[in-house]
Amino acid sequence: MPVISFASSKGGAGKTTSAIILATELAQGTDIVLIDADPAGRLTRWSRLAPLPPGIEVVTSQGERSIQDEISAARARATFVLIDLEGSASRLTSFAVSESDLVIVPTGDEQQDADEAIETLAQIAMEGRARRRDIPAAVLFARTNAAVKSKLEKHINSQLRGATRVFETELHRRTAFSSLHNMGGGLRQLDPSEVNGIDKAIANAQAFASEAIDMLEEVHHAQVA
Numbered sequence: 001m002p003v004i005s006f007a008s009s010k011g012g013a014g015k016t017t018s019a020i021i022l023a024t025e026l027a028q029g030t031d032i033v034l035i036d037a038d039p040a041g042r043l044t045r046w047s048r049l050a051p052l053p054p055g056i057e058v059v060t061s062q063g064e065r066s067i068q069d070e071i072s073a074a075r076a077r078a079t080f081v082l083i084d085l086e087g088s089a090s091r092l093t094s095f096a097v098s099e100s101d102l103v104i105v106p107t108g109d110e111q112q113d114a115d116e117a118i119e120t121l122a123q124i125a126m127e128g129r130a131r132r133r134d135i136p137a138a139v140l141f142a143r144t145n146a147a148v149k150s151k152l153e154k155h156i157n158s159q160l161r162g163a164t165r166v167f168e169t170e171l172h173r174r175t176a177f178s179s180l181h182n183m184g185g186g187l188r189q190l191d192p193s194e195v196n197g198i199d200k201a202i203a204n205a206q207a208f209a210s211e212a213i214d215m216l217e218e219v220h221h222a223q224v225a
């Protein structure tokens with residue numbers, strides 16, 4: 001079953017948050033294993049804050065010696081395997097990336113973010129060359145403003161869209177998304193009296209999840225073609 005990793009050489013790009021959002025959305029209809037492959041353990045921390053939504057299991061990776069076994073065991077029991085990686089290159093990251101059907105690279109929309117995203121894509125491509133296979137990757141704009149974009153933001157957006165595969169959907173900067181790290185669980189477990197904009201966040205998350213499924217199909221067809 002497909003493996004999706006979240007990678008970026010830049011810390012704080014939105015990997016863990018985007019992984020939680022995609023996992024809790026996909027778990028509405030199927031079984032997900034989320035692997036926490038970041039020694040900082042933010043995903044594991046999230047998983048302990050509240051009961052996990054049905055359909056989600058979180059596995060804390062034991063490190064580079066175990067990751068390949070953890071991924072194949074997860075593949076055998078879940079429809080989708082999502083891996084949250086640390087924000088720097090490591091053997092653990094490269095093993096996980098090389099096992100992935102799709103690597104999602106979250107990024108902001110400032111020039112430095114775009115440069116970091118391009119560097120991460122280059123590292124993924126290098127990993128692919130070492131393994132003699134193309135590792136599909138796509139940039140996801142995350143933590144961007146929902147309001148109208150500035151000229152600079154538009155420029156960076158089109159620069160990346162011209163250079164690589166990019167998700168049409170952006171995961172905007174939303175309190176409902178950051179609240180997941182305080183409250184645990186998914187967007188549907190958040191309390192509307194405590195958190196604003198849950199409906200818009202759910203619509204945003206749904207659009208992201210359906211595009212992720214389309215993208216998996218697209219890269220699969222591109223590979224068998």
Ligand SMILES: Nc1ncnc2c1ncn2[C@@H]1O[C@H](COP(=O)(O)OP(=O)(O)OP(=O)(O)O)[C@@H](O)[C@H]1O
Nearest residue numbers: 011012013014015016017087143172173174177178
């Ligand atoms: N779409 C979003 N809306 C609001 N806040 C967000 C969003 N994405 C991420 N954040 C916030 O930004 C911070 C960093 O996000 P996150 O932990 O997901 O990044 P990361 O890439 O996993 O970082 P690290 O490299 O340190 O693991 C968190 O506090 C999170 O709550």
Ligand SMILES: [Mg+2]
Nearest residue numbers: 015016038042
């Ligand atoms: Mg993280």
